[in-house]
Amino acid sequence: MESQAAPPPARVLLLEPFYGGSHKQLLDLLSAHLDSCVAFTAPAKKWHWKARTSALDFSQRVTPNPTYRVLFCSSVLNLCELAALRPDLARLKKVVYFHENQLVYPVRKEQDRDFQYGYNQIVSCLVADAVVFNSAFNMDSFLSSVPSFLNKIPDRCPPDDVVRVIRPKCRVLHFPLRLGDVGRLLPKYSVTPAAHADDATGAAATQPDAKPLHIVWPHRWEHDKDPELFFSTMLKLKEEGLDFLVSVLGEAFTDVPEVFARCRPLLDSHVLHWGYLESRELYLSVLCQADVVLSTAQHEFFGVAVLEAVHCGCYPLCPKALVYPEIFPAEYLYATPQQLLKRLRSFCGQPSRVRTHAVKVDTSRFSWDVLKGDFQSLLSP
Structure with a gap:
């Protein structure tokens, strides 16, 4: 032997x-x-x-x-x-x-x-x-x-x-992301960005506009992620009679802000997914079916969840503060809650604007494949 x-x-x-x-x-x-x-x-x-x-x-x-x-x-x-x-x-x-x-x-x-x-x-x-x-x-x-x-x-x-x-x-x-191939999970739309730009309201946009805008909030259920701003914005969209769906993901720990329990029944008809998804495959599938990933954070030093969602095809909306200007161009940032509401109101009326948009962020530069060598060098004696 x-x-x-x-x-x-x-x-x-x-x-x-x-x-x-x-x-x-x-x-x-x-x-x-x-x-x-x-x-x-x-x-x-x-x-x-x-x-x-x-x-x-x-x-x-x-x-x-x-x-x-x-x-x-x-x-x-x-x-x-x-x-x-x-x-x-x-x-x-x-x-x-x-x-x-x-x-x-x-x-x-x-x-x-x-x-x-x-x-x-x-x-x-x-x-x-x-x-x-x-x-x-x-x-x-x-x-x-x-x-x-x-x-x-x-x-x-x-x-x-x-x-x-x-x-x-x-x-x-940078934190190294696990960015696998999610192409099989992405929805198929017939509209190209060029077609959308030429005729946003015409027949070419019919398929991407057929379903309600799907907004995902994939953060920890804690106060520093400002769930109060998120839920107040969603309730304003509802009060205006706009058509949208929400997936509220992320982990919940010991002290969950009461706003989650209070707003869950108020948004009931709009909720698609609620709570932490243990299966990474299912989590990525939800991100791939979503249209907009929203951050309302008061604290963010990198933002793994937002970048993973962008890799899955989501359009990011993030505060014009913290780490976000370091990673995202200005068009994906909002400075006030009023600006956030205005952007989402527009997207609810025409989801094709985000569904046919190619986000101007190269997520691959944050991937483990790219960063592995730097970590190997860091951890060499």
């Missing part, structure tokens, strides 16, 4: 305290496609406790391994605490990835902001060898906020000195 070759030694240690959503997507991609990785995770529950205590958790669970050369973690983990608790891990090349940053994460009242979460991220950057952000907006908002954030400390250290230490370590590496 031939002896099987021993597996290669684990050289990259992946740590994720909040293994859900985009955090899970990234860790799964790294684990599946990069050699010599080993991952330790914790469930995506009780984020605040994970931010406070995951360093102790991982210090006890991660077994010592002399072959480790690189440690990769998200900014939920207090890397500084872990390095102190585990000197063997402190000696590795330490990479921290920012899906978000707590210095500008929206809170309802500034006095409600818990200083500890942002402070954890700052000291993690100080001990890290590489600090990676999923967008320039994320990086710039973090670095520019460090001085004012640290100025809250009585008898503080000079905050500019902290920024000078962190800034040279920072870079942007």
Whole structure:
């Protein structure tokens, strides 16, 4: 019997305290496609406790391994605490990835902001060898906020000195999307953009205008995604007697804003899908059948859900703020709720305007195929 070759030694240690959503997507991609990785995770529950205590958790669970050369973690983990608790891990090349940053994460009242979460991220950057952000907006908002954030400390250290230490370590590496071929899921329309431009109201537009406009909102069911604006806009469309359908997707966690339960029966005749779809195939199918993907976010550092929907053929409507101007041309951005309502009102009256439109965003540049080499280089010793 031939002896099987021993597996290669684990050289990259992946740590994720909040293994859900985009955090899970990234860790799964790294684990599946990069050699010599080993991952330790914790469930995506009780984020605040994970931010406070995951360093102790991982210090006890991660077994010592002399072959480790690189440690990769998200900014939920207090890397500084872990390095102190585990000197063997402190000696590795330490990479921290920012899906978000707590210095500008929206809170309802500034006095409600818990200083500890942002402070954890700052000291993690100080001990890290590489600090990676999923967008320039994320990086710039973090670095520019460090001085004012640290100025809250009585008898503080000079905050500019902290920024000078962190800034040279920072870079942007976009979140890698899993962009498969969704052509089989897309609806077939006979109208071309050129035909639509020549005669938007003629026979050529009849088929794309036959069904109601389908609006998808694929975000987490939390206040920072501003579901209040989304639902108030949908109810105004309904009050005007416009024909449309909505799919309200995304994950729901412990504290779901009451606006979801209150508005579900009010929009009942317009609801096509409601709630998180466990099946990725079904999720992509819904995105492919939708016409417009809408963001009402008050906080967005990258926007995985919107880009996935655009890849599936949706026309994006996003705030003219946060990360969105970095990714989307101005024609897909709105500055006020009134502008948003006006755009949707127009699309409801003529769905062919979005169904025959080729979105001017190359989603492939955010794909794993394109970004894989950058992540391989980042995680090399």
